[in-house]
Amino acid sequence: MERLINAIVAIVFGVGLMLLYFYGSNWLLDRLLPDRGIVDGVFQSREKQRERIRPWLFVAPALVILGIYLVYPALQTLYLSFFDSDGEAFVGLANYGRAIGDSRFLESIRNNILWLIVVPSFSVIFGLLIAVLADRVSWGNIAKSLIFMPMAISFVGASVIWKFVYAINPDIGFLNAIYTSGGNQAVDVLQIPFWNSFFLMVILVWIQTGFAMVLLSAALRGVPEETLEAARIDGANEVQTFFRIMVPQIMGTIFVVWTTIVITVLKVFDIVLAMTNGNWNTQVMANLMFDQMFRAFDTGYASFLALVIMVAVVPIMVVNIRRMNREEAMR
Amino acid sequence: MSVRMEKVGDTGPLLPLVNMTPGALLARLALLLIVVLWTLPTFGLFISSFRDKDLLSFSGWWTALSVTERGEAARTGTDEDQVEENGAWFIRGEVFQPGEKEILAFGIRSTEPEVYAPGESADLGDGVTLTVQADGRYELRSPVEFDMSRGRRIYFRAAVPPKFTLANYGEIVASEGVDQAFINTFTVTIPSTIIPIAIAAFAAYAFSWTEFPGRQLLFAVVVGLLVVPLQMSLIPLLRMYNQVSHILPFFEAKSYPGIWLAHTGFGLPLAIFLLRNYIAGLPKEIIESAHIDGASHFQTFTRLILPLSMPALASFAIFQFLWVWNDLLVALVFLSKDLDQIVMTSQLRELLGSRGDNWEILTSSAFVSIVVPLIVFFALQRYFVRGLLAGSVKGG
Numbered sequence: 001m002e003r004l005i006n007a008i009v010a011i012v013f014g015v016g017l018m019l020l021y022f023y024g025s026n027w028l029l030d031r032l033l034p035d036r037g038i039v040d041g042v043f044q045s046r047e048k049q050r051e052r053i054r055p056w057l058f059v060a061p062a063l064v065i066l067g068i069y070l071v072y073p074a075l076q077t078l079y080l081s082f083f084d085s086d087g088e089a090f091v092g093l094a095n096y097g098r099a100i101g102d103s104r105f106l107e108s109i110r111n112n113i114l115w116l117i118v119v120p121s122f123s124v125i126f127g128l129l130i131a132v133l134a135d136r137v138s139w140g141n142i143a144k145s146l147i148f149m150p151m152a153i154s155f156v157g158a159s160v161i162w163k164f165v166y167a168i169n170p171d172i173g174f175l176n177a178i179y180t181s182g183g184n185q186a187v188d189v190l191q192i193p194f195w196n197s198f199f200l201m202v203i204l205v206w207i208q209t210g211f212a213m214v215l216l217s218a219a220l221r222g223v224p225e226e227t228l229e230a231a232r233i234d235g236a237n238e239v240q241t242f243f244r245i246m247v248p249q250i251m252g253t254i255f256v257v258w259t260t261i262v263i264t265v266l267k268v269f270d271i272v273l274a275m276t277n278g279n280w281n282t283q284v285m286a287n288l289m290f291d292q293m294f295r296a297f298d299t300g301y302a303s304f305l306a307l308v309i310m311v312a313v314v315p316i317m318v319v320n321i322r323r324m325n326r327e328e329a330m331r
Numbered sequence: 332m333s334v335r336m337e338k339v340g341d342t343g344p345l346l347p348l349v350n351m352t353p354g355a356l357l358a359r360l361a362l363l364l365i366v367v368l369w370t371l372p373t374f375g376l377f378i379s380s381f382r383d384k385d386l387l388s389f390s391g392w393w394t395a396l397s398v399t400e401r402g403e404a405a406r407t408g409t410d411e412d413q414v415e416e417n418g419a420w421f422i423r424g425e426v427f428q429p430g431e432k433e434i435l436a437f438g439i440r441s442t443e444p445e446v447y448a449p450g451e452s453a454d455l456g457d458g459v460t461l462t463v464q465a466d467g468r469y470e471l472r473s474p475v476e477f478d479m480s481r482g483r484r485i486y487f488r489a490a491v492p493p494k495f496t497l498a499n500y501g502e503i504v505a506s507e508g509v510d511q512a513f514i515n516t517f518t519v520t521i522p523s524t525i526i527p528i529a530i531a532a533f534a535a536y537a538f539s540w541t542e543f544p545g546r547q548l549l550f551a552v553v554v555g556l557l558v559v560p561l562q563m564s565l566i567p568l569l570r571m572y573n574q575v576s577h578i579l580p581f582f583e584a585k586s587y588p589g590i591w592l593a594h595t596g597f598g599l600p601l602a603i604f605l606l607r608n609y610i611a612g613l614p615k616e617i618i619e620s621a622h623i624d625g626a627s628h629f630q631t632f633t634r635l636i637l638p639l640s641m642p643a644l645a646s647f648a649i650f651q652f653l654w655v656w657n658d659l660l661v662a663l664v665f666l667s668k669d670l671d672q673i674v675m676t677s678q679l680r681e682l683l684g685s686r687g688d689n690w691e692i693l694t695s696s697a698f699v700s701i702v703v704p705l706i707v708f709f710a711l712q713r714y715f716v717r718g719l720l721a722g723s724v725k726g727g
Contacts, residue, residue, distance in 0.1 A: 007518040014522035026629040054628045058537035061530045069596025076567035133362040152708035154657030156676040160697035161372045270659045306562040317558035
């Protein structure tokens with residue numbers, strides 16, 4: 001009970017302080033620059049001055065916080081990537097050179113590329129398949145809800161769920177229960193060389209498919225019925241209609257879904273940390289960076305790795321923001 | 332697969348099953364299979380979290396509803412428990428609570444644990460006999476007084492009926508501090524949701540409906556910050572927090588205000604971007620008429636814009652709430668793993684490391700951590716989708 005009260009006090013304090021700023025600063029502005037009243041028979045308002053300052057009161061917290069939490073750190077990370085593990089001595093491009101010979105780094109790159117191929121592809125394929133199938137049955141909405149549900153679960157929560165599925169003991173792990181019922185020895189799928197990464201990817205596909213499905217389902221509904229009708233009259237079967245008429249018309253949405261999942265994949269960290277912590281050759285970039293930062297305490301190299309993630313993310317984000325802006329403009 | 336046309340005639344789930352084309356039937360089966368595959372892992376976790384701890388590691392959750400058979404052992408009472416009746420000495424008792432299980436066979440040696448049927452008497456030598464009933468009652472009978480300070484071993488095979496319990500939840504609350512982590516997560520999540528929304532809403536209004544020098548440029552910079560991944564910020568922020576905590580004694584490197592501000596910073600670009608798009612789209616006439624009536628920008632914002640922007644605020648709020656609730660990385664960096672600061676995701680990861688085989692603890696803890704997002708999901712599904720779609724490009 002006492003903990004609960006502590007928590008509530010903290011929450012009220014944090015939120016209250018912020019509200020106090022907005023109300024307080026605006027109140028102060030009205031007090032410091034009041035209307036002069038009637039001078040020489042003319043009402044003199046200082047509203048103009050007040051309204052010139054007020055926008056700054058509105059944007060100030062946002063600008064200050066963005067400056068401290070994003071602008072400064074991003075530049076600092078770039079700067080630190082040229083420094084040694086303590087961030088003290090300038091080492092030039094040593095961190096960059098070191099990466100080329102670092103087997104963990106190369107392993108991460110290789111795995112990240114595998115993730116980038118597998119996860120978006122399967123998420124989109126499953127998402128599309130489910131969207132098409134679910135639109136044709138009466139219980140489609142329930143089906144979609146259930147498939148979308150993993151999207152609400154944290155990556156760590158999902159990791160526990162799947163660690164349970166993958167457990168070696170065939171009386172616990174569902175996968176091994178099936179596998180051993182065929183007379184095989186139970187295996188730890190997280191330790192199978194090369195393929196273990198794919199068992200981790202399954203988790204992210206499981207989460208992201210729902211996301212792909214929701215967007216693609218909406219896009220499919222927008223495909224004009226006449227185009228499908230025309231194709232059928234011309235003698236196209238369902239499969240041809242799907243691939244030649246429907247898919248080309250939702251290519252834009254497929255691209256959006258694809259790139260969004262790509263960004264998620266580039267930053268995937270929790271799943272690898274919780275499932276294998278990068279052991280057995282499952283390391284990925286974001287987890288390697290975390291590892292260098294918190295276990296090796298190598299500021300310079302970790303900064304370099306953060307930069308690699310940034311460089312990979314930026315072009316995709318730029319394309320996506322451009323597109324979002326275009327869509328907003330069309331509204 | 333002439334299913335698209337069939338949509339028109341699709342009247343109910345069962346009726347058309349008979350005259351369905353093979354393709355349509357196949358489509359339904361495929362969808363059903365996918366749904367089952369997708370739901371099974373979560374369902375298994377859910378069922379397991381309510382299963383008896385001993386059963387959990389003994390039989391798979393898919394057998395949760397069936398009777399399990401397994402071998403067990405117990406001890407009888409000692410000579411202190413004996414009573415004399417009609418010139419013989421008896422020790423009586425139960426090897427388990429009545430009704431809990433059913434004994435199928437028993438034995439007196441570990442090498443022969445199942446040689447006697449329930450109700451039979453086992454001969455222990457010197458005229459001593461042991462009888463065990465199916466319901467778990469046993470009776471040791473001896474012609475002379477017992478002299479044993481330790482009870483005798485009874486081995487038995489029992490049929491264990493399905494058993495569901497809340498004991499696992501009791502245990503994680505009592506000994507793993509999961510309740511505290513649950514409260515901590517709320518302490519992190521609520522301000523980390525409200526603060527960025529309020530700050531972003533004010534800024535979004537200023538960017539949309541006020542005039543100040545550099546307005547366009549500053550907004551462009553904010554949008555540009557969308558591309559900065561979270562990872563770029565962590566190292567310098569961690570160094571900064573540590574340095575500041577050395578200078579200012581009251582400022583701790585790992586604290587709730589510290590993580591609120593961090594989440595605020597990481598959430599702001601997207602929040603400002605989305606809210607500006609919404610607020611800038613509000614009808615111009617409303618804002619102008621408010622100004623003609625002499626309202627200041629502050630009054631216009633709080634009394635007019637905020638209520639009108641509720642749908643946009645709500646969908647961003649849901650996205651940010653879920654994002655913060657499910658976050659692990661930021662929590663690992665900005666909070667300690669002490670009991671008064673650890674959040675659910677971080678706790679869960681610790682348990683995966685330290686209690687990797689204690690599935691009764693893992694399943695119930697995991698369920699506690701995912702239950703809040705799931706409630707939000709099922710209760711507010713439409714807003715949830717909207718928030719998620721809007722937030723899916725978040726740079727974090």
